[in-house]
Amino acid sequence: MRIGAGILLAALLLFGLPAAAFELAGNAVQGGMMIGRTAPGTPVTVDGKPVRVSPDGMFVFGFGRDHGESVILTVGNRVETIDVARRDYEIQRIDGLPPKMVTPPEDVLARIRRENAEIARVRALDTDASHFGQDWIWPSVGTVTGVFGSQRVLNGEPRRPHFGIDIAAPAGSDVVAPTDGVVRMAEADLYFTGGTVMLDHGHGVTSVYSHLSKVSVEVGRSVRQGEKIGEVGSTGRSTGAHLDWRVNWFTERLDPGLLAGPMPETR
Structure with missing residues (x-):
């Protein structure tokens, strides 16, 4: 069939x-x-x-x-x-980034590899929780400035597509868990994503929250839907205060907007 x-x-x-x-x-x-x-x-x-x-x-x-x-x-x-239906993706141009954030210098490549390996380790987790089955909410309320799948052109140079949703919001505003989960990463300063939190929702479904000005949770903690996990910032590779929200099923990059529905006007 x-x-x-x-x-x-x-x-x-x-x-x-x-x-x-x-x-x-x-x-x-x-x-x-x-x-x-x-x-x-x-x-x-x-x-x-x-x-x-x-x-x-x-x-x-x-x-x-x-x-x-x-x-x-x-x-x-x-x-x-x-x-599986195909989609057409936008092209998004972002200028004004420091050159080292577009093409990292040799002396930070080892750091980037270590950080990427830890992110990959979290994405490979296959735990028995089933929090992914909840109705998802938006982790931050604001203006969507970057959409899932868009081809990124950084300082005029084509780069990898964007695998999340960018939400512009005031610096310091709350970022909350969209469903229940367990904190698997809580880092204040990753090279590309700055303040970063990763949540495990079970069965290989994880979510990522990047460019945070403050990380409010620690690894191993269980969080409930709507609980604060950090604050919006502009750390890492960023040109302004916003949240980069991503969802994965193991190595597959998923569109958070398909899970959370329309952006609410207020929390």
Whole structure:
């Protein structure tokens, strides 16, 4: 069976498994996340790779910025092809950055590699929490100045795409957890992202909050949705006060805007 791409897949009941088989909902589009439920203990794979299934039967997977046109989802003895909708991305030009932040000097490359390795370690975590299944909220309220997937041109030089959402807000304003989670990184000064917090929401879903002027949590602490984790700033590679918010499913970069919905006017 083939499931067409779309913004929301209705509950899909697959019969022939031990208890009414599974429900699947989410965004079948590049940058989207899908959440499923099946009978506890049912094995699930995505493109042949096993994914964690919680004791109550919940599982999750996502599609990166440049994901291909489909994935193969296997739940128990049923195999489905899910079509993934393509997106068109903007080109964003940012000028006025210090040259060392566009092309880092040789003497900081070792530091950058160490920091990137720690970020990759956190993104590889596969814990048993299922906080990703909550309704997400925005971690900061402000003007969206950078969107997911946009091709970045820094000081006139093409660079990697932007994998998050930039929210311009007053320096010092609160940044809160969009869902429950566990703090896995709390750094005051990373080279590119400055003050940085990473939260683990379970099953490989992590979120990142960058350029913070203040980090208000420590590694290992559990936080609840809406709890303060830091303050908006302009640390690292930044030209003004804003929050860079990112969400990942392991190595796949997801669009936070698809999770949180429209930006609220007030907290």
